[in-house]
Amino acid sequence: MASIDIRSVHKLYGKTPAVRGVDLSVNDGEFVVILGPSGCGKSTLLRMIAGLEDISAGEIAIDERAVNEVEPARRGCAMVFQNYALYPHMSVAQNIGYALKVSGVPRKEREERVARIAAMLGLEHLLDRKPSALSGGQRQRVAMGRAMVRQPGIFLFDEPLSNLDAKLRIQMRLEIKRLHRELKTTSVFVTHDQIEAMTLADKLVVMRDGLIEQAGTPAEVYRQPQSRFVASFLGSPPMNFLPATIDATGRAHVAGDIVPWPQLVWNLPKGTRIDIAFRPAATRLSSNFDRADVLPFTPEMVEDLGSELHLHGMVAGTSVAIALPLDTDLPSDPFGIVVHDGAVHAFLNEDGRRVDPQTTGIRIIEKTGADTCLEKSLSFI
Secondary structure, three states: OOOEEEEEEEEEEOOEEEEEEEEEEEOOOOEEEEEOOOOOOHHHHHHHHHOOOOOOEEEEEEOOEEOOOOOHHHOOEEEEOOOOOOOOOOOHHHHHHHHHHHOOOOHHHHHHHHHHHHHHHOOHHHOOOOHHHOOHHHHHHHHHHHHHOOOOOEEEEEOOOOOOOHHHHHHHHHHHHHHHHHHOOEEEEEEOOHHHHHHHOOEEEEEEOOEEEEEEOHHHHHHOOOEHHHHHHOOOOOOEEEEEEEOOOOOEEOEOOEOOOOOOOOOOOOOOEEEEEEOOOOEEEEOOOOOOOOEEEEEEEEEEOOOEEEEEEEEOOEEEEEEEEOOOOOOOOOEEEEEOOOOOEEEEOOOOEEOOOOOOOOOOOOOOHHHHHHHHHHHOO
16 A cells, blocks of 8 residues: 655646645545546646656655656556556457566466456456457456556546446446455545545545645535535535625625524624525425525426425525425425525635634534435445
């Protein structure tokens, strides 16, 4: 196993910054997933760890040894690419064992190691086939086998599942998680898919515009997003945002005189504009408009997903989505929504930074439907 320390790393393409002062530590045996939209710098960062891209400034260390000037082959990393990068004229066995052959490993030992890796990946019956005779999932397994057979200290995955269909993605995701549990090899996995990120990561790193927005466990990043970008990027449907203004008492007015969370007080100047946010599953319906915490809701469309309902509509002139149990009976009379205690987030309108309420008397946080769903999914990983 190996650790990785990334210290103030920059990458410039000409005068264009791709990575801007990134600091990140990956512990021995840890599975770190770097998540972000296209062009955020995540693949560039991965390639710098591998040595496939030069570092413009800063330092990358593997096992406390700076590797800025170390050749890729001497870094102890094995990379699995999005496009598999298999040799089309070689068999599965030859593709997996090629690095061992180049390194001068004796034939008998090479064949034993290839057979062992093939058995782990369920490829033992395909060793004589060429890549053209394999499915996408089988090709990805071969690419993983080629990396595994070298017994590297670090696995680097560059969006390895993006070319697979939805069913294969799930299968390969589980396979990668199983292999990590068995091998306990330090791994860095780059993706733009939040489900992959949430289910695979020990540590989740969210990037935007060449910077790390937030790093932590998947549960920490999901439940306590530190910026509006992170809050909006994680979750499906995405988090809802309602423009609000702080009054003289520190309470948030969503529209006019609507103050749906009177128990929440923010230590912000009067007139500060914020975005109040909540996840679609952190709500319930209510027709009791005498309650101060009911937000009037105008329904527009219902989506039946088979497992739950997504109700789309308007709150205070803003479009929002609500996730409800499948057996929910929608009221025929006007109704509103109530956001569960502890599920309210707030972000400064100016720069998107998270702000937390400064108040006493907030009730114990309820476990929202979103949290319960997250915990259930994580419990099987």
